[in-house]
Amino acid sequence: xxxxxxxxxxxxxFSQQTYGENPxxxxxxxxxxxxxxxxxLRPMMTLMATALFxxxxxxxxKPASAxxxxxxxxxMHDDIMDNAPLRRGKPTVHEKWNANIAILSGDVMLVQAYxxxxxxxxxxxxxxxxxxxRTAAEVCEGQQLDMNFESRENVTEAEYLEMIKLKxxxxxGYALELGGIIGGASDKSCELLYEVGINIGLGFQLKxxxxxxxxxxxxxGKQVGGDIISNKKTYMLIEAIEKAxxxxxxxxxxxxxAKEFDNAEKVKAVxxxxxxxxxxxxxxxxxxxxxxxxxxxxxKLKVEDERKTxxxxxxxxxxxxxx
Amino acid sequence: xxxxxxxxxxxxxFSQQTYGENPxxxxxxxxxxxxxxxxxLRPMMTLMATALFxxxxxxxxKPASAxxxxxxxxxMHDDIMDNAPLRRGKPTVHEKWNANIAILSGDVMLVQAYxxxxxxxxxxxxxxxxxxxRTAAEVCEGQQLDMNFESRENVTEAEYLEMIKLKxxxxxGYALELGGIIGGASDKSCELLYEVGINIGLGFQLKxxxxxxxxxxxxxGKQVGGDIISNKKTYMLIEAIEKAxxxxxxxxxxxxxAKEFDNAEKVKAVxxxxxxxxxxxxxxxxxxxxxxxxxxxxxKLKVEDERKTxxxxxxxxxxxxxx
Numbered sequence: 001x002x003x004x005x006x007x008x009x010x011x012x013x014f015s016q017q018t019y020g021e022n023p024x025x026x027x028x029x030x031x032x033x034x035x036x037x038x039x040x041l042r043p044m045m046t047l048m049a050t051a052l053f054x055x056x057x058x059x060x061x062k063p064a065s066a067x068x069x070x071x072x073x074x075x076m077h078d079d080i081m082d083n084a085p086l087r088r089g090k091p092t093v094h095e096k097w098n099a100n101i102a103i104l105s106g107d108v109m110l111v112q113a114y115x116x117x118x119x120x121x122x123x124x125x126x127x128x129x130x131x132x133x134r135t136a137a138e139v140c141e142g143q144q145l146d147m148n149f150e151s152r153e154n155v156t157e158a159e160y161l162e163m164i165k166l167k168x169x170x171x172x173g174y175a176l177e178l179g180g181i182i183g184g185a186s187d188k189s190c191e192l193l194y195e196v197g198i199n200i201g202l203g204f205q206l207k208x209x210x211x212x213x214x215x216x217x218x219x220x221g222k223q224v225g226g227d228i229i230s231n232k233k234t235y236m237l238i239e240a241i242e243k244a245x246x247x248x249x250x251x252x253x254x255x256x257x258a259k260e261f262d263n264a265e266k267v268k269a270v271x272x273x274x275x276x277x278x279x280x281x282x283x284x285x286x287x288x289x290x291x292x293x294x295x296x297x298x299x300k301l302k303v304e305d306e307r308k309t310x311x312x313x314x315x316x317x318x319x320x321x322x323x
Numbered sequence: 324x325x326x327x328x329x330x331x332x333x334x335x336x337f338s339q340q341t342y343g344e345n346p347x348x349x350x351x352x353x354x355x356x357x358x359x360x361x362x363x364l365r366p367m368m369t370l371m372a373t374a375l376f377x378x379x380x381x382x383x384x385k386p387a388s389a390x391x392x393x394x395x396x397x398x399m400h401d402d403i404m405d406n407a408p409l410r411r412g413k414p415t416v417h418e419k420w421n422a423n424i425a426i427l428s429g430d431v432m433l434v435q436a437y438x439x440x441x442x443x444x445x446x447x448x449x450x451x452x453x454x455x456x457r458t459a460a461e462v463c464e465g466q467q468l469d470m471n472f473e474s475r476e477n478v479t480e481a482e483y484l485e486m487i488k489l490k491x492x493x494x495x496g497y498a499l500e501l502g503g504i505i506g507g508a509s510d511k512s513c514e515l516l517y518e519v520g521i522n523i524g525l526g527f528q529l530k531x532x533x534x535x536x537x538x539x540x541x542x543x544g545k546q547v548g549g550d551i552i553s554n555k556k557t558y559m560l561i562e563a564i565e566k567a568x569x570x571x572x573x574x575x576x577x578x579x580x581a582k583e584f585d586n587a588e589k590v591k592a593v594x595x596x597x598x599x600x601x602x603x604x605x606x607x608x609x610x611x612x613x614x615x616x617x618x619x620x621x622x623k624l625k626v627e628d629e630r631k632t633x634x635x636x637x638x639x640x641x642x643x644x645x646x
Contacts, residue, residue, distance in 0.1 A: 110430065115456045140427050
């Protein structure tokens with residue numbers, strides 16, 4: 001029962017999944033996107049949560065893969081909506097094929113996620129599915145809010161946190177909760193697991209925002225400062241807009257409204273504003289508070305401590321990540 | 324237990340469904356599309372099939388509505404892919420809002436269809452869902468084939484029939500089968516019901532193709548000849564291409580390749596070609612054969628004849644329809 005075993009079981013599961021054959025335009029994009037990899041964090045979380053309650057965590061592998069297939073479905077559709085050219089460094093499905101194919105392949109992926117979820121045993125299935133439905137709807141709500149925010153002048157911290165909770169955290173919460181449901185955990189334990197996931201998810205997304213500005217360019221996969229260049233309303237920018245006054249405010253507005261600029265210069269200038277306003281420390285405190293809350297919920301879970309080792313180590317890996 | 328009771332129960336159900344609130348961009352399009360109405364054929368079929376086996380057909384109302392919500396989800400996404408400006412005479416969702424909203428609202432509709440399907444009682448739910456998943460994937464396959472056919476020179480009759488079976492008939496088959504599952508029918512009866520739906524569905528779609536050419540303009544809602552004007556590869560055209568020789572073939576090719584033409588003139592000329600080739604009689608024979616096969620399957624069903632009255636009358640209404 002180690003992380004390696006979980007990873008291996010998932011790799012095997014994903015390498016066996018075939019998704020479908022005809023017409024190839026419908027199924028090839030699914031294989032393509034799933035083959036691009038990714039960290040498989042969500043199904044890992046499901047297996048870890050199941051293993052808290054039972055040694056027979058293998059029965060959670062297929063339902064866990066449902067969460068990953070669902071996640072990739074959202075990526076396929078979100079990439080159309082966000083007009084994203086690349087996903088994991090490769091052309092997105094709508095770029096490689098076209099938008100219609102990305103819509104329809106995505107639809108089938110959602111159906112396949114449900115099919116995989118059906119591997120939850122009968123007595124626990126409806127609970128798993130009810131919560132899956134709620135989560136899936138919330139992820140869509142988060143994506144819609146994210147799109148709405150793009151065209152809005154001002155977004156409050158509370159609105160932003162609600163958006164990332166819906167768009168990202170609820171699925172991490174569900175991934176853990178599903179593991180609990182499959183493992184036969186009590187309702188109370190399932191709720192706690194969900195809270196662990198929600199809080200770790202919020203910390204995780206805020207860390208993403210932080211790394212975009214303060215990540216080590218040597219280690220960070222993407223361009224450092226990408227969010228700054230595109231004026232993306234991240235936690236960092238929202239806080240800076242709220243805190244800036246006087247000259248700092250003027251300078252920030254200058255960069256936000258600049259139509260032509262040198263990327264490196266803008267990144268440097270806005271990062272200096274964040275430095276001056278203490279945005280990094282603010283973000284770090286917020287991230288730590290969420291991670292701490294997540295670990296607190298995990299501590300409350302009525303399970304022997306030694307069973308929690310894997311999940312705790314996993315959470316700490318997410319906390320300490322630099323990429 | 325009359326058609327009117329079924330209709331009333333469905334109207335009440337649909338008028339009560341709220342779909343969701345926030346963000347409004349996500350849920351308003353669902354309410355809009357569902358409010359445009361439609362004949363609600365599919366959920367009617369589910370209720371009728373349930374009523375073959377039990378007087379407690381009310382328990383099928385919510386699952387039946389899942390089939391209608393699923394059908395409308397496919398309309399919302401298909402309309403984006405087909406670039407359709409109108410649906411039931413009103414602007415399509417992607418026209419009234421935009422394509423991104425139509426993608427995301429459609430996604431949530433699919434989730435909601437699953438949520439409604441969950442109202443099937445526990446002991447029968449996984450069977451209902453397994454068949455729903457298969458059907459949903461097939462409907463997507465049919466849409467992909469339909470899109471593929473647009474850019475192909477030649478489509479055979481067999482390919483066309485397979486496409487409309489997937490795109491249209493399997494959902495009618497499922498609508499009946501679901502009713503059987505909910506009503507506690509045997510596996511054999513469920514399969515027969517599915518076959519009834521498949522065959523009626525094929526007849527139904529071919530009748531659509533026929534009415535587009537030979538419908539009474541006074542009664543037919545859409546423009547008669549619309550398929551001819553757009554060179555749509557319907558059963559009529561596929562047969563005509565296969566059967567035409569000599570001068571008739573030349574004339575047909577002329578109209579298929581004409582870039583500029585008078586709509587009425589093209590419709591008249593191509594209809595005359597169909598007349599000469601006996602396409603109408605061919606289509607009518609095919610349609611009747613499918614409807615007959617559907618009614619035969621219904622006759623084989625081990626249920627008292629008087630219980631079948633409603634469903635038989637419904638099938639005959641579909642056979643005799645002029646719109």
